[in-house]
Amino acid sequence: MLNKLREKIITEAQVFGEIVKIDHFLNHQIDTQLLDEVGVDIAKEFPNATKILTIETSGIAFASSVARTLDYLPLVFAKKVESSITTGEYYLSKTYSFTKKREYSVRVDKRFISENDKVLIVDDFLANGEAASSLIDIVNQAGAEVVGIGIVVEKGFQKGRKVLEEKGHKVYSCSIIERVENGQVYMK
Amino acid sequence: MLNKLREKIITEAQVFGEIVKIDHFLNHQIDTQLLDEVGVDIAKEFPNATKILTIETSGIAFASSVARTLDYLPLVFAKKVESSITTGEYYLSKTYSFTKKREYSVRVDKRFISENDKVLIVDDFLANGEAASSLIDIVNQAGAEVVGIGIVVEKGFQKGRKVLEEKGHKVYSCSIIERVENGQVYMK
Numbered sequence: 496m497l498n499k500l501r502e503k504i505i506t507e508a509q510v511f512g513e514i515v516k517i518d519h520f521l522n523h524q525i526d527t528q529l530l531d532e533v534g535v536d537i538a539k540e541f542p543n544a545t546k547i548l549t550i551e552t553s554g555i556a557f558a559s560s561v562a563r564t565l566d567y568l569p570l571v572f573a574k575k576v577e578s579s580i581t582t583g584e585y586y587l588s589k590t591y592s593f594t595k596k597r598e599y600s601v602r603v604d605k606r607f608i609s610e611n612d613k614v615l616i617v618d619d620f621l622a623n624g625e626a627a628s629s630l631i632d633i634v635n636q637a638g639a640e641v642v643g644i645g646i647v648v649e650k651g652f653q654k655g656r657k658v659l660e661e662k663g664h665k666v667y668s669c670s671i672i673e674r675v676e677n678g679q680v681y682m683k
Numbered sequence: 684m685l686n687k688l689r690e691k692i693i694t695e696a697q698v699f700g701e702i703v704k705i706d707h708f709l710n711h712q713i714d715t716q717l718l719d720e721v722g723v724d725i726a727k728e729f730p731n732a733t734k735i736l737t738i739e740t741s742g743i744a745f746a747s748s749v750a751r752t753l754d755y756l757p758l759v760f761a762k763k764v765e766s767s768i769t770t771g772e773y774y775l776s777k778t779y780s781f782t783k784k785r786e787y788s789v790r791v792d793k794r795f796i797s798e799n800d801k802v803l804i805v806d807d808f809l810a811n812g813e814a815a816s817s818l819i820d821i822v823n824q825a826g827a828e829v830v831g832i833g834i835v836v837e838k839g840f841q842k843g844r845k846v847l848e849e850k851g852h853k854v855y856s857c858s859i860i861e862r863v864e865n866g867q868v869y870m871k
Contacts, residue, residue: 519794523760523792523795524759524792524794524795525747525757525758525759525760526755526757527750527751527755527756527757530758531751551739551740552760555740556743556758559713559718559744559747559748560747563716563718563719567714567715568715569712569715570713570715570718570744571711571712571713572711572713574740603711604706604711604712606707606712607707607711607712
């Protein structure tokens with residue numbers, strides 16, 4: 496748990512229904528001091544990783560901060576693609592965006608994950624676990640090992656953690672939103 | 684000039700026509716040690732910046748490294764959007780992707796650039812200067828100052844630098860590809 500992040504969400508988040516808007520320090524403008532603290536906080540939970548995997552766009556900065564903390568591990572970011580056509584050069588996995596209400600695919604060049612890799616998946620948000628699940632699928636296709644999933648902000652009232660833990664994976668979140676009620680955010 | 688990057692491009696780039704493929708350390712997988720060296724190299728040229736601006740996706744990691752080096756400046760990344768409809772909450776600028784051969788818009792929430800900001804624009808590639816020009820446009824709309832443009836890899840045989848310098852801006856690139864000939868990359 497990263498207390499500074501927890502406090503920042505409580506005091507600074509704007510709430511619209513179930514939407515918690517923290518784009519002024521997380522996913523449009525980034526507080527780069529917090530970024531480095533997140534990197535250290537996630538890295539300490541997964542010291543055995545050999546590679547960091549994230550998905551474009553807003554996970555990239557946080558994943559790079561985790562990577563540098565773990566003695567400059569290589570960072571791979573999966574790309575979102577509309578089509579599910581694959582050329583044989585890519586690992587491809589279908590996923591669904593609840594925010595955008597549509598299916599899309601993510602892909603990673605086969606050169607960038609090998610069966611010897613111990614992959615730490617990093618993302619900014621965990622909600623239903625769709626994005627993380629598709630990254631796990633890609634790591635599995637490569638015959639590599641998932642050492643865990645590191646998240647900046649978890650929506651604890653959605654099913655993401657349950658989905659990932661049921662697949663047998665360790666999930667660590669720097670902060671967990673327990674519920675949102677009457678425009679107020681309650682943190683774990 | 685960042686010699687390590689220059690050498691890495693010469694020895695490791697794959698060349699297809701005029702395409703220089705360095706996605707194994709720059710824009711799909713990232714060498715995070717190099718990432719930090721790029722951050723230091725660009726930062727030293729623009730010590731007066733108060734904010735870093737980049738565009739999703741592959742500039743984000745490099746921009747975050749520059750931001751950290753400059754005493755943890757805030758980092759803003761412009762988002763690519765299909766539509767050019769604006770709500771009044773965003774600065775919006777049209778641009779053109781030569782790679783994807785289509786127009787798109789970039790937008791930045793008005794809360795994230797103020798007229799007092801001295802903005803350093805950071806991106807991974809400079810080719811025709813389309814993306815950088817639209818970011819300059821956005822900074823101008825905000826009434827803020829552009830202190831310069833920091834680039835990881837410049838394609839010196841394209842017009843980007845000329846376009847930006849003619850607008851009166853300082854351009855600094857960690858590496859410049861002078862030409863590509865018979866599958867060989869020649870660096871400045």
